[in-house]
Amino acid sequence: MSSELAKRKCAACDGDTPPLKGEALHALKGQLSGGWRILKEKCLERQFQFPDFRSALEFTNRVGGLAEEQGHHPDIFLTYGEVRIQIWTHKVNGLTESDFILAAKIDELG
Numbered sequence: 001m002s003s004e005l006a007k008r009k010c011a012a013c014d015g016d017t018p019p020l021k022g023e024a025l026h027a028l029k030g031q032l033s034g035g036w037r038i039l040k041e042k043c044l045e046r047q048f049q050f051p052d053f054r055s056a057l058e059f060t061n062r063v064g065g066l067a068e069e070q071g072h073h074p075d076i077f078l079t080y081g082e083v084r085i086q087i088w089t090h091k092v093n094g095l096t097e098s099d100f101i102l103a104a105k106i107d108e109l110g
Contacts, residue, residue: 003031003104019094028100033107043088044095044103048110053080062109072102 020028025038036046050056060078063085067073077084087103089096 019092042094043086045086048083050081056083
């Protein structure tokens with residue numbers, strides 16, 4: 001089932017959008033599947049587990065394709081059986097709604 005966030009498209013940030021704080025962050029996080037953490041109100045992070053390196057790499061490549069399609073690029077850390085993703089909007093050094101949209105879309109890949 002697709003979440004409402006996952007149905008949306010990431011919007012380019014012009015740098016004038018203030019980063020989200022407090023309750024606004026937690027309301028959007030509540031729309032994601034479990035596993036996502038908000039780090040210091042600046043970054044979303046989630047770890048995905050896989051049975052082997054090949055599965056983790058395939059997931060990483062799907063996330064990369066999605067990121068290109070959305071024009072929003074997370075940091076992706078790949079190791080044997082695990083992929084860790086960090087998302088934030090660099091232009092505002094914090095989180096925007098687009099970060100949560102990308103996270104919801106990544107949830108659908110996992």
